[in-house]
Amino acid sequence: MTRVVAQGTFDLLHPGHVHYLSDAATYGDELHVIVARSGNVTHKDPPILCDRQRRDMVAALDVVDEARLGHESDIFVPIEQIGPDVIVLGYDQHHDEEAIAGALAERGIDCRVERASGREKRYEDELLSTGAIVDRVLDERCDPSE
Structure with missing residues (x-):
């Protein structure tokens, strides 16, 4: 049995996330997803949703085994x-990818590192990033006069 790991923040789950996890699942028989803790997200704005809620949303996807x-x-x-x-x-x-592969080798973890494919928009106003969702909410729901 081939065990696959995908990882990410998965804040405000969207079609890009679903594509990533569906693509990752094709690399093996069992898909395990590691959801980043808010405190470890330092390369972008912190997640809006709490850790457990993001994990629960990912776990609810049929393609995810754990x-x-x-x-x-x-x-x-x-x-x-x-x-x-x-x-x-x-x-x-x-x-x-090379840095991760090196770190895995240093720890004696024998697995390969792959990169998932991207997903193209299927229609003009589709949003495929959490940042774009947040921007649209702010644009459409915030009153600039307040």
């Missing part, structure tokens, strides 16, 4: 616990 929160201080702890054969990164995630 969703768990990441470790508070060491991102590799859940990977060691899961023992994946493949780690699939999102197409636009900031991670460097």
